[in-house]
Structures are given as structure tokens and as C-alpha cells.
Amino acid sequence: MIFFVIGLGRFGSTLARSLHEKGVEVIAIDKDSARIEEIEDFVSKAYVMDATNEKALSSVGVKDADGIVVCITSDIEASIMTCMILKDKGVRKIMAKAGSELHAKILRKVGVDRVIFPEQEMAHRLAESIYSPHIFEVIDLSPEYSILERITPKFMEGKVIRDTKxxxxxxxYIIAIKRKFPIVKEDGKTSVEEKIFIAPSADEEILKGDVLVLLGKKENIDKFRDQ
Amino acid sequence: MIFFVIGLGRFGSTLARSLHEKGVEVIAIDKDSARIEEIEDFVSKAYVMDATNEKALSSVGVKDADGIVVCITSDIEASIMTCMILKDKGVRKIMAKAGSELHAKILRKVGVDRVIFPEQEMAHRLAESIYSPHIFEVIDLSPEYSILERITPKFMEGKVIRDTKxxxxxxxYIIAIKRKFPIVKEDGKTSVEEKIFIAPSADEEILKGDVLVLLGKKENIDKFRDQ
Ligand SMILES: Nc1ncnc2c1ncn2[C@@H]1O[C@H](COP(=O)(O)OP(=O)(O)OP(=O)(O)O)[C@@H](O)[C@H]1O
Ligand SMILES: Nc1ncnc2c1ncn2[C@@H]1O[C@H](COP(=O)(O)OP(=O)(O)OP(=O)(O)O)[C@@H](O)[C@H]1O
Structure with missing residues (x-):
């Protein structure tokens, strides 16, 4: 697999290194030679170039890439022109980082396959975890179903699963229960370990402090999350 | 719940708006009046101020906050000084965005409760989804267990769950199966809908193209993911 990463800010440089560590052949491009020097030991190839220069892009073989990720947001013109050139060259898969909704809209119009909003996506996740501290995670399984991880609500403490209805x-559905156990070590100090019960039976008792992993339709999960 | 958000870049401003939409009382702070004008209709209060000015922070009641998120990364000194002042004032919970590992290390030393790396975290997730396109998501349930969503491996196509061992x-464990159905609408066009089978029985047949949702110990999930 050959992937190009164009633009080596925090996002682009982390992406390039992470792909390289997984064994993907990564070719990094940036107009700033200092960024290229920082990354050249951690990728297959690294080139100093202005990515809006069509001839330069062709000369390093962008046509043969399995995919290209364009990670430029402070210069929207450069981001969009680069994506347009890559699209014209028939690159199979193009992804791009966006700095705003308007930037994203133009990228989609130009034919970018996937637009990424790192700051905005992480901000929403943090807001979710601040607002509902008893909810550890809500995972969308499909348009209709999601998984919820939350602390056991008061009304379920001390009951067996069958009796919670x-x-x-x-x-x-409860697909798993996470429970913390205090453990005394040889040195006399106590530490806490977490055990998980997968697909618990209907007779399993639910204790105060248990974390439940639940699966259900989105509207049922939403109702249950704030119990 | 009262939360302050200091520094209104892409991350900070999205966080402030998102918390406000959930009903949290949000007080936004930035030294740039243009940023304050942009956000003042979407939060409870917004102040133009230099967050490293201790007297100014006291005057807006940071002590009464349930939590504060400092979202400044291009001026590391401002980020660290602001966190130090808030820590001295006894603010209950302090979170901060970091722009690098070194920045994060200093924030933790100063006593920040949670450090966030939006660009880096999203870059790792993208690298993961590029490298394993048949894997849709790996979710850590606990230090030992995780959930994996992946396309059915070849050896399981056409078998019932019991026979896959x-x-x-x-x-x-298979906790759910996602299957796509072609549906013909009144206008004669076909569209695709996704159905999900929760806690499938051992006699359920697995079809080519199904997406499996699996639960197990991390080392077992890792072995299975690349089958
Ligand atoms: N025309 C161009 N050709 C090649 N590289 C470019 C071009 N324009 C900008 N870059 C590079 O893209 C990189 C990222 O730029 P930018 O600051 O826009 O990203 P960012 O989204 O703010 O980064 P971060 O991921 O840190 O939030 C910089 O290293 C810059 O040198
Ligand atoms: N001392 C300060 N007091 C108050 N606000 C400040 C201070 N220093 C910087 N800011 C504000 O913090 C905001 C974010 O700054 P910065 O550019 O460091 O964030 P960033 O992490 O690059 O943003 P993004 O979330 O867009 O990636 C800016 O709006 C800036 O005006």
C-alpha cells in the first residue's frame, strides 16, 4: 500500500508516522524544508515541494498511490488546488483535512472522498464526556443501533438482570458488565483491577459501581442513558 | 453545571457551542475581541481578556466553575501560566489542549487533570482506518477487553455461527451482525438499508458482506482482526 501525506502540521505528521509504523509505504510532502528534515527518518520518502505545482506532483508518481491525504488548512487555496490537481490525475482515493464548514463544502464539490475535522470532532466528544460523566462512550453501530457504556443507574443496584426488565x-440488552475489584498485593498495598463479564446470564446480580455495556436501538439507548 | 472555555480556536469554539447546546452554562474567554463577538450569541457569557491576568480571571468567578478547559496551543507560555493560576485558585477540574508531547508533560506537572491532543488522536484513528479498511472500529471496553467491527472473513461466509467455533x-463472541438489504421503493429505484441482529443464536447463518460486531480479550481480538 502506497499513501502520500501532503502538509505536515500536527495532524499530517502524526498521520504519516502512524501509517509508516503499520508498514504502509508513506511519501511525505511539504513546502517547508524544516518539516521534511524532521520526518524523513520516519517515512519511506520525503520531498520539499509546493503541492500546487502540477509538474512536481507528477514527477513523484502520485498517480500510483492507493490514496492521498491533504492536510493543509491555513492556506485554503493551496488545499483546494492540490485536491483539484490530484482529482484530475485520477488518484484513486483523496482525503483532506478541513478547517471550517465552508472549506469542507468546497472540498466535497471538488470530489474529495472523505473530509476530516479533527478539532471539531474531538471537541464534540469532549463536550459529550463533560455533560454526561456517567456515560463513558456511545458508539454508533449502524444508523439505527448504538452501544452505550454507563455507570449502573440507582434503580438497578442489587437486582438480578431478569428483574430489571x-x-x-x-x-x-446488556452485552457486558465491568466490575472493579480491590486486590491486596504481596507488599500489602491494595490496587484495583477490572474484570469483565461477557454475555451475562439473566441471573447475574448487578452491583453498585458496575459499568454496564448496553446495545439497542438509538431511541431506546437515548432514553436509557439519562435514567 | 458551569464551565469556562478559555481560547476560542477551532477546538475551543466548537467545545463552547457544543456544551451550551447541551444546556451547560458556558463562559467563554479570549484575548481577541473578534472571537468573542463571534461566540457571544452561542454561550451564556463571553469576555475579552488576557487569561494570564490573575485579577481579571478572579473577577469573572473562575473559582465557582465545575470545570475549565484551556484551549491555547500556539502560545505555550499563556497556556501553562493560565493553568497554573487556575490551579492556585483551587478550580475543581482543569483540562487543557496540548500542541506537543513536551507541552503536555508541563501541563501534567502543573496539575492539569486531563490533557487532550485532538489532531494527534484523530490522526491515529485515520491511520488505523486506512491500514485496515475491513475493520470499521475497535473500541476499548476495559484494559483487557475490546469490541471489533469487521467485515466477515472468507472462511466464515455461508456458515452458521455454531460451525465457525x-x-x-x-x-x-459475536454480539451483533449488520446486514445490508437492497430495497425497491415505490418510484422503482433501489436503495440499500441496513438491518442489525442483536445477540444472534448459534443457528444464525453468516452471509458474505455481513459486518460482525465481536467482543473478546484484546489479544484474541487482535489475532482475529487480520484473519
Ligand atoms: N502549497 C503547499 N504545498 C506543500 N505544503 C504546504 C503548502 N501549503 C502549506 N503547506 C504545509 O502544510 C502544513 C500544514 O499547514 P497548516 O498550518 O495549514 O495545518 P494545520 O491544519 O493548521 O495543522 P495542524 O494539524 O497542526 O492543526 C505546513 O507544514 C505547511 O508548510
Ligand atoms: N493569553 C491569552 N488569553 C486569552 N486568550 C488567548 C491567549 N492566548 C491565546 N489566546 C486565544 O486562544 C485561541 C486559540 O489559540 P491557538 O491558535 O493557540 O489554538 P489552536 O490550538 O491552534 O487552535 P485550533 O483549535 O484551531 O487548532 C485564539 O483565539 C487566541 O486568541
Whole structure:
């Protein structure tokens, strides 16, 4: 697999290194020679060049790439022109980082396959975890279903799964329970270990402090999350 | 809940708006009046101020906050000084965005409760999804267990769950199956819908193109992911 990463800011340089560590052949491009010097030991090839220079891009073989990620946001013109040139050359897969909604809209019009908003996506995740500290994670499994990880609500503490009537009353399934155990080590110090019970039976008791992993339709999960 | 967001770049401004939409009382601070004008209709209060000015921070009541997020990375000195002042004032929870590993190290030394690396975290996720396109998501449930979403491997196509020996041979459980159905609409056009089968029985048949949602110990999930 050959991937080009164009633009080596925090996002681009982390992406280039991470792909290289997984064994992907990475070719890094940036107009700033200092950035190229920093990365050349961590990728297959690194070139100093202005990515809006069509001839320069052709000379390093962008046509043969399995994919290219353009990570430039402070110079929107450079980002868009680079994507347009790559699209014209028939590059199979083009992804690009966007700095704003408007930037993203233009990238999509130009034919970019996937637009990424790192700061905005992470900001939404943080807002979610600040607002609902008892919710550890909500994962979209499909347009209709999601997985929720949350601390056991008060009304379920001390009950066995069958008696909580989760399936019939709330339409959610418990797929796992996470429980913390205090463990005394040889040196006399206590530490905490976490054990997980997968696909628990209906007779399993739920304890205060357990973290439940639940699966269900989105509207049922949303109702249950704030119980 | 009262939260301050200091520094309104892409990350900070998205965070402030997102928290406000959830009903959290958000107080936004930035030294740039243009940023404050942009955000003042979307938060409870917004102040133009240099966050390293201790008296100014006290005057807006940072002590009463449930938490504060400092989102400044191009001026590392401002980020660190602001966190140090907030720590001295006894603010309950301080989170901060970091622009590099070194920046993060100093923030932790100063006593920041949580350091966030939006660009780097998203870059790793993208590298993961580029390298393993058949893997849609790997979710850490606990230090020992994770959930994997992947396309059905060749050897399982056309078999019923019991005959795949997933539990005994690989130590992984199927918690759900996602399957795409072609649907013909009234206007004669076909579209694709996705159905999900939760906690499938051992007799359920697995079809080519199904997406499996699997749960198991990390080392078992890692072995199975590249089958
Ligand atoms: N025309 C161009 N050709 C090649 N590289 C370019 C071009 N324009 C900008 N770059 C490079 O792209 C990189 C990233 O730029 P930019 O500052 O826009 O990214 P960013 O999105 O702010 O970064 P971060 O990921 O750190 O948030 C810089 O290293 C810059 O030198
Ligand atoms: N001392 C300060 N007091 C208040 N605000 C400040 C101070 N220093 C910087 N800021 C503000 O912090 C904001 C974010 O700054 P910065 O550019 O460092 O963030 P960033 O991490 O690059 O942003 P992004 O989230 O867009 O990647 C800017 O709006 C800037 O005006």
C-alpha cells in the first residue's frame, strides 16, 4: 500500500508516522524544508515541494498511490488546488483535512472522498464526556443501533438482570458488565483491577459501581442513558 | 453545571457551542475581541481578556466553575501560566489542549487533570482506518477487553455461527451482525438499508458482506482482526 501525506502540521505528521509504523509505504510532502528534515527518518520518502505545482506532483508518481491525504488548512487555496490537481490525475482515493464548514463544502464539490475535522470532532466528544460523566462512550453501530457504556443507574443496584426488565421495558440488552475489584498485593498495598463479564446470564446480580455495556436501538439507548 | 472555555480556536469554539447546546452554562474567554463577538450569541457569557491576568480571571468567578478547559496551543507560555493560576485558585477540574508531547508533560506537572491532543488522536484513528479498511472500529471496553467491527472473513461466509467455533478456537463472541438489504421503493429505484441482529443464536447463518460486531480479550481480538 502506497499513501502520500501532503502538509505536515500536527495532524499530517502524526498521520504519516502512524501509517509508516503499520508498514504502509508513506511519501511525505511539504513546502517547508524544516518539516521534511524532521520526518524523513520516519517515512519511506520525503520531498520539499509546493503541492500546487502540477509538474512536481507528477514527477513523484502520485498517480500510483492507493490514496492521498491533504492536510493543509491555513492556506485554503493551496488545499483546494492540490485536491483539484490530484482529482484530475485520477488518484484513486483523496482525503483532506478541513478547517471550517465552508472549506469542507468546497472540498466535497471538488470530489474529495472523505473530509476530516479533527478539532471539531474531538471537541464534540469532549463536550459529550463533560455533560454526561456517567456515560463513558456511545458508539454508533449502524444508523439505527448504538452501544452505550454507563455507570449502573440507582434503580438497578442489587437486582438480578431478569428483574430489571431492561429488554421489555427499555428495549436495551446488556452485552457486558465491568466490575472493579480491590486486590491486596504481596507488599500489602491494595490496587484495583477490572474484570469483565461477557454475555451475562439473566441471573447475574448487578452491583453498585458496575459499568454496564448496553446495545439497542438509538431511541431506546437515548432514553436509557439519562435514567 | 458551569464551565469556562478559555481560547476560542477551532477546538475551543466548537467545545463552547457544543456544551451550551447541551444546556451547560458556558463562559467563554479570549484575548481577541473578534472571537468573542463571534461566540457571544452561542454561550451564556463571553469576555475579552488576557487569561494570564490573575485579577481579571478572579473577577469573572473562575473559582465557582465545575470545570475549565484551556484551549491555547500556539502560545505555550499563556497556556501553562493560565493553568497554573487556575490551579492556585483551587478550580475543581482543569483540562487543557496540548500542541506537543513536551507541552503536555508541563501541563501534567502543573496539575492539569486531563490533557487532550485532538489532531494527534484523530490522526491515529485515520491511520488505523486506512491500514485496515475491513475493520470499521475497535473500541476499548476495559484494559483487557475490546469490541471489533469487521467485515466477515472468507472462511466464515455461508456458515452458521455454531460451525465457525469462534468462542472455542478464537475466544471471541459475536454480539451483533449488520446486514445490508437492497430495497425497491415505490418510484422503482433501489436503495440499500441496513438491518442489525442483536445477540444472534448459534443457528444464525453468516452471509458474505455481513459486518460482525465481536467482543473478546484484546489479544484474541487482535489475532482475529487480520484473519
Ligand atoms: N502549497 C503547499 N504545498 C506543500 N505544503 C504546504 C503548502 N501549503 C502549506 N503547506 C504545509 O502544510 C502544513 C500544514 O499547514 P497548516 O498550518 O495549514 O495545518 P494545520 O491544519 O493548521 O495543522 P495542524 O494539524 O497542526 O492543526 C505546513 O507544514 C505547511 O508548510
Ligand atoms: N493569553 C491569552 N488569553 C486569552 N486568550 C488567548 C491567549 N492566548 C491565546 N489566546 C486565544 O486562544 C485561541 C486559540 O489559540 P491557538 O491558535 O493557540 O489554538 P489552536 O490550538 O491552534 O487552535 P485550533 O483549535 O484551531 O487548532 C485564539 O483565539 C487566541 O486568541
Amino acid at each position: 431492561l429488554r421489555t421495558k427499555y428495549g436495551v | 469462534l468462542r472455542t478456537k478464537y475466544g471471541v
